Structure formats: structure tokens, C-alpha cells
Amino acid sequence: MGAGPLATSDAPLVLLSGGGGGARLAAGLSQASVERPLLVVTNTGDDFEHCGLTICPDTDSVLYAVSQTIDPQRGWGRAEESWSVFETLKNLGGPDWFQLGDKDLALHLSRAAMLAAGKDLAGATTALGDRLGVPPHVAVVPATASPVRTHVVSDQGKMAFQEYFVAHRCAPVLRHVVYEGIELASPADQLRDALDHVGAAGTDVVLGPSNPFLSLAPILDIPGMQGLLRRAARRVVAVSPIIGGQALKGPAGKIMSELGLDVSAAGWTRWMNAQYPGLVDVWVWDETDQAAAGAMRSESMDIRTTSTVMSDPKRAAAFGDWLLGACGSDH
Numbered sequence: 001m002g003a004g005p006l007a008t009s010d011a012p013l014v015l016l017s018g019g020g021g022g023a024r025l026a027a028g029l030s031q032a033s034v035e036r037p038l039l040v041v042t043n044t045g046d047d048f049e050h051c052g053l054t055i056c057p058d059t060d061s062v063l064y065a066v067s068q069t070i071d072p073q074r075g076w077g078r079a080e081e082s083w084s085v086f087e088t089l090k091n092l093g094g095p096d097w098f099q100l101g102d103k104d105l106a107l108h109l110s111r112a113a114m115l116a117a118g119k120d121l122a123g124a125t126t127a128l129g130d131r132l133g134v135p136p137h138v139a140v141v142p143a144t145a146s147p148v149r150t151h152v153v154s155d156q157g158k159m160a161f162q163e164y165f166v167a168h169r170c171a172p173v174l175r176h177v178v179y180e181g182i183e184l185a186s187p188a189d190q191l192r193d194a195l196d197h198v199g200a201a202g203t204d205v206v207l208g209p210s211n212p213f214l215s216l217a218p219i220l221d222i223p224g225m226q227g228l229l230r231r232a233a234r235r236v237v238a239v240s241p242i243i244g245g246q247a248l249k250g251p252a253g254k255i256m257s258e259l260g261l262d263v264s265a266a267g268w269t270r271w272m273n274a275q276y277p278g279l280v281d282v283w284v285w286d287e288t289d290q291a292a293a294g295a296m297r298s299e300s301m302d303i304r305t306t307s308t309v310m311s312d313p314k315r316a317a318a319f320g321d322w323l324l325g326a327c328g329s330d331h
Contacts (some may be wrong), residue, residue, distance in 0.1 A: 001305075002143040005314070011203035012037035012139070012194055013327065014229070018215025019046070019061030019076060019251050021241055022208030025278055025323075027065040028316030030138045035325055038138045039194050040066070044121075045150035045179055045218030048162050050098055053108040054115060057162075058215065059125055060107065062140050071233075075249065078103040095166045107157040120145050122190050139190070143219040146185035151178045154209075161214065174258045177213050185222045195232035198269070202234030204327040207280070209241040209308065211252045212272060226279055235281045235327060238272060239308060240265040243286040248309065261310075265289040266296055269303075282326065284308065 017026055017040050026040045027063035042059040049055070057076070064070035064078060071077045081101035090096040100108070107128060114124040121142050129140050150161040154172035164172060195203070210216050220226055229236065242265050245251040248299060256263045261271055265285040272280060283301060286308040293303040304326060 011198045011201075012039040013187050013324070014041075014191075014203060014207055014232075015040045016143075016203045016206070016210070016216060016219050017041065017058070017062055017208040018043050019058035019211030020210065020215075021239075021248070022210035022215065023058070023061040023065040023070070024075070024310040024316050025206075025208045025239065025320065026062050026138075026140075027068070027070075027313065028310055028318075028320035029323065030066045030135055031313065031317040031322055033317070034321070035137055036324060038141045039192055041136065041143050041188070041193070041219060042140060043215045043319050044142045044144055045214070046161055046165075047147070048149065050159060050162075051100070053112050054121075055098075055108060056121070056125075056142065057109070059140065059142050060104070063107075063125070063129055063132055063134060066138050066140065067129070067134045068313075069082070069132055077101050098162065128236065139194070141172065141188050141190045141194075143191070143225070144188055144222050145186040146181060148182045148185050148218055148222070149180045150214060151180055152176070153178060165214075171252060173236055174213075174251075174255050177217065177220050179221055182218065182221055183223065187222055187225050187228050192228065195228060198232050203232055205229050205233040205236045206327070207236070207272075208237040209242060210238040211247075211250055211255070212275075213252070213255055213266065217275075220276060220279075224236035226276060230279060233281075236279055236328060237282040237284060237323070238269075238280045239270050239284045239323075240286065240289075242268045243308065244288040264292065266292055269296060269301065274300075284323070284326065291318075319327075 012210050029038050040062050046057045061076050064083050071079045081103055085102050085105055086100050111124050152164045152174050153176040156172040156176050241252050245264050253263045261267050271284050283303050287305045291303045294305050306322050
């Protein structure tokens with residue numbers, strides 16, 4: 001991304017992303033009509049070991065999304081996937097609760113070989129992105145090199161995130177979320193290096209429409225992360241994952257309800273603002289929630305509304321264009 005200070009227009013837009021809405025937004029920004037350097041910081045709290053391999057679901061979803069190799073129907077995994085290894089694994093009595101497609105497995109095996117050869121997770125991610133065809137103006141960086149593992153405390157006890165999310169299909173009632181190892185973690189060197197090269201004008205940081213408890217918090221709660229982003233940011237923009245009183249996909253709405261929060265764009269905004277005071281400058285809601293935006297604006301909150309539903313690549317790119325415009329304007 002260059003060795004000298006970057007002007008705001010040339011500085012990488014930094015997107016914090018989980019694997020669902022955040023990955024779709026990463027794809028939309030990567031395909032926007034104005035090509036701007038994009039650095040996608042991915043959640044590592046979902047990472048886990050399975051069949052002897054390091055699995056990075058959110059990072060891989062972003063890699064697949066921005067390289068246009070993601071399965072468009074499922075919204076995760078590879079397009080035109082096959083399942084021969086998974087079916088054989090089941091027949092051999094192996095673990096079958098987590099689906100691994102053949103193409104997806106090949107990526108995990110490639111990552112394992114690179115890690116065994118001494119590459120770190122960020123280096124392996126960059127190499128995999130190059131091989132998948134991630135556009136040259138896009139960099140995908142895991143949030144930290146240190147192991148951070150999300151666990152949920154529920155009415156059925158404490159369990160690893162993937163057990164809650166995949167094996168139990170988010171059915172347990174969530175009481176609390178724990179990010180094990182996060183106190184020893186630090187922001188990825190690649191992120192620090194990129195932001196160190198941002199000029200005095202700063203750059204733009206976007207919090208994608210990802211689950212605030214399971215995808216964004218494992219990034220933002222890394223010691224030093226909020227300060228690093230805030231110092232480099234001209235503007236921090238947060239996109240609501242709640243539209244019309246529900247999450248389009250995933251358990252964000254269910255979790256908010258179980259934690260006693262109002263399941264709405266306003267409820268999400270209030271929680272985020274209380275959890276991360278002074279971090280966010282601009283809040284982006286879907287136009288469905290336009291009527292409720294007035295009350296928040298009367299509290300001096302900068303709420304902007306547009307169509308945020310990224311149901312296909314064309315709509316994702318259109319939202320990416322709108323978001324780049326919002327980052328460059330004051331109104």
C-alpha cells in the first residue's frame with residue numbers, strides 16, 4: 001500500500017468484518033465503481049481446530065466473497081462445491097457436525113501446510129487470497145495473530161462458539177459471551193503497518209453489518225484496537241445488522257432479545273454506543289427504519305439511511321458505492 005503517508009482518497013478503507021453481512025459488504029466494496037484500497041480486518045474468534053486443521057470461518061468467507069468464489073445461495077463455502085470427503089468421513093465414523101466441502105478442505109490443507117512451514121496466519125491468509133484471485137487493491141487481514149476463541153455461556157452451560165452455532169444451531173439461551181485469550185492479544189502487525197502510513201487527514205473505518213457480540217466484539221475488544229482505529233480514523237461508520245426489528249441472517253436478534261436489549265436498529269445503536277463510547281461517528285440504518293431515525297437524530301446522533309440489503313452482488317456493489325460516498329461527505 002505504499003511506503004509514504006497516504007492521502008485520504010488513497011488510504012485504505014478499513015472494514016471490520018464477520019463472515020455474513022460483513023463478507024457481503026467486503027465484496028460490494030471490492031466491486032464498487034470507484035476502486036479504493038480496501039483492508040478487511042476479519043474476526044478470528046470463530047477460528048477452531050477440526051480434524052487436525054485450523055479452520056477460519058469468517059476469514060475464509062471474506063476470502064471467498066471478495067474473490068467471487070463464494071456459494072451465492074448458502075452465503076458461505078465455495079461455489080460449485082462437492083462433498084465426497086465429507087461423506088466418506090461420515091461413513092468412517094468421523095465427526096460430521098461441521099460440514100467441510102472438498103474445495104473448502106483443499107484451502108484448509110493449504111493453510112495447514114503453510115502454517116507448518118513457518119508462515120503466520122496473516123501470511124497464510126495473504127497467500128491464499130493471491131491464489132484465489134482476491135483483487136490486488138484488497139487486503140484481507142485476520143484481526144490478530146494471537147489465538148482468540150469465542151465461547152458462549154448459556155442455559156446449557158459454557159461451550160465453544162462453533163458448538164453453539166453449528167452443533168446446537170444457536171438454540172441455547174445465551175447469557176454471556178467470553179473471548180478467551182483476548183487479554184493477551186494485540187492488533188495484527190499488518191493492520192498497524194497500514195494505519196501507520198495514513199497521513200494526518202486520516203482514513204475511514206467501517207464496522208460491517210456483522211453480529212456485534214460474536215463478530216465485532218472479538219475484534220474491537222482486542223487491547224489497543226479501538227485506540228489504533230480511532231487515532232487513524234477520519235470517520236468511523238457503523239452499519240446496522242438489524243433491519244425492521246430483526247437480523248436478516250444469524251442469531252444477532254435472538255441474542256439481543258436474550259440479553260434484554262431492544263431488537264431494533266435503535267437498540268443496536270444504543271448498545272454499541274454504550275459499549276464503545278466515542279468510537280462511532282456515523283450510524284447507517286436501512287431505509288426500512290427511517291421513521292425511527294428522527295428520535296435518535298434529536299439526541300445528536302448522525303443517523304443515515306439507505307438500502308442496506310445486499311441480496312445479490314449488484315445490490316452489494318450499489319451499497320458499496322453509497323458507503324464510499326457517505327465516507328466522503330459530511331451530510
